[in-house]
Amino acid sequence: MEGMNETEANNTTVTVIPVSPRMRSLFDINYNLGVIYVLIITLLSITGVAGNSAILYVMKKELQVKGLARLLMINMALADLFVTGIANPMCIIGAFTGMHIMRWGSWLCISVASLCLTACICVFFNIVNITVNRWILICFTNAYDKIYNKTSIIVLCVACWLIGFGVEVPNFIGWGDHTFDEKTHQCTWDRNADRSYTVLVTAGFITVPLVLILFCNMSMIKRIWDVKRNIHGYKASYSKSVIATLKTMILLNLYLKEEQRQVLHTVEKLTIIQSPNDVIKFWLMRGFSGC
Incomplete structure (x- = not known):
């Protein structure tokens, strides 16, 4: 009996259940990649917080910095602080914890993902507003004062946040969703939840505004070169x-x-x-x- 028990004990097999990459940290998957990722995100967070804080300080202290566009700058800096001060540090935590971050509560991951998408869209549309503002000032100077005043600037600032919240709302009503991204190891909106929602966000709220930004910048460059050429002709x-x-x-x-x-x-x-x-x-x- 003792020999049989010993034999059975020796023949016992242990089943190893593979751990999903989502449950492992980025350092467990690729240590060198994890170090590089954390260093880059840390650098971006420090630079972003310092830069946006400097913008807010200058706008508050330096009275000579005037103009309606300063309100757009303040709005953009505030929105970007949410990204660089909250969302980016949570990416660093996600790199260390992996999917284990969900043990702290799914509400935390959902909150970070919602804040990240809302703030990113808000920042992006603030950049659009600032670019269009400069474009009208340079290319259509006579129409600038007719379009921009304190009321219209405040409306544009509020609209940036409303657009950001509007893009995020479908994730709470079943059109989209939130998830822990296996590739970036961070809580974000689920790009695979609904393809139509993903197309709407990427095409309607990212690609189209990006094309508008490029168009405005190219128009401003052309205008500046035309004025410069006219000045040279006048000097001659x-x-x-x-x-x-x-x-x-x-x-x-x-x-x-x-x-x-x-x-x-x-x-x-x-x-x-x-x-x-x-x-x-x-x-x-x-x-x-x-x-």
């Missing part, structure tokens, strides 16, 4: 006119000097006139000599 014509004026002034100066010399010569001759006959002889000589 101005230089020619200055040179022509200088030549005229030089010739006029020479002419006046010659006239002055002729007058002095005439006065000298008048001083030797002693009688009426001398006057007649003088004018006859002047007429024939041309001096």
Whole structure:
């Protein structure tokens, strides 16, 4: 019996259940990749928080920074702080924990994913507003004051947040969903939940505004180059006119000097006139000599 029990014990097999990559951290999957990923996200977070904080500080302290566009800058900086100050650090935590982050509560992952998508869309549309604002100022200067005022700028700022929330709402009503992304190891909106929703977000709320940004920037560059070329043309014509004026002034100066010399010569001759006959002889000589 003891021999049989020993044999059975030796023949016992242990089944190893593979652990899903979602349950493993990025460091367990690829340590070097995890280090690089965390370093990059950390650098982006620090840079983003510092940069956006500097924008808010400058807008508050430097009174010479005026204009309606400053409100758009403040709105963009606030939205981007949510991304760089909250969403990015959660990406770092996700790289260390993997799917185990869900043990803290699914509400945490859903909250981070919702905040990330909403803030990212808000930042993106703020960039669109700032670009269009500069485009109208540079290319349609006369129409700028008719379009932009304090009320319209506030409406645009609020609209950026409403668009961000509007893009996120379908994830709560069954059209889309939230998930822990296996590739990026972060909580985000589920791109595979519904293809139509994914197409709407990527095409309607990312691609189309991106095309608008590119169009506005290209138009501004063209406008700047046209103005620069006109300035160079004006400078060339101005230089020619200055040179022509200088030549005229030089010739006029020479002419006046010659006239002055002729007058002095005439006065000298008048001083030797002693009688009426001398006057007649003088004018006859002047007429024939041309001096």
